[in-house]
Amino acid sequence: MTLRSAIKWLLVVALALPVVQAVLVWVGALLDSMGDAPGAAVIGHVGTACQVVWSISLVGLVIVLALVAMNEQTPEDE
Numbered sequence: 001m002t003l004r005s006a007i008k009w010l011l012v013v014a015l016a017l018p019v020v021q022a023v024l025v026w027v028g029a030l031l032d033s034m035g036d037a038p039g040a041a042v043i044g045h046v047g048t049a050c051q052v053v054w055s056i057s058l059v060g061l062v063i064v065l066a067l068v069a070m071n072e073q074t075p076e077d078e
Contacts, residue, residue, distance in 0.1 A: 003068050010061040017054040021047055 001009075028043035 003064055003071070006064050007061065007068065010057050010064060013057040014054065014061055017050050017057070021050050021054070024050065 024043055024047040028040045028047065031037075031043060032040040
């Protein structure tokens, strides 16, 4: 996997997971209001896992962008 493809993948994950988390919060509240507390708890745990993956992807995105910036050479550096 090249750095550019890693950036694309991490960017998609960083932008898509907040939308998924919003939907999970909505579904969890819907299940809770329908009286399905165990289902709402499962959705809550899935939402927590999404938050962890989102945080890791943001850190990875910053690290990969730093690697790309360090690997770029300008004519003055040569």
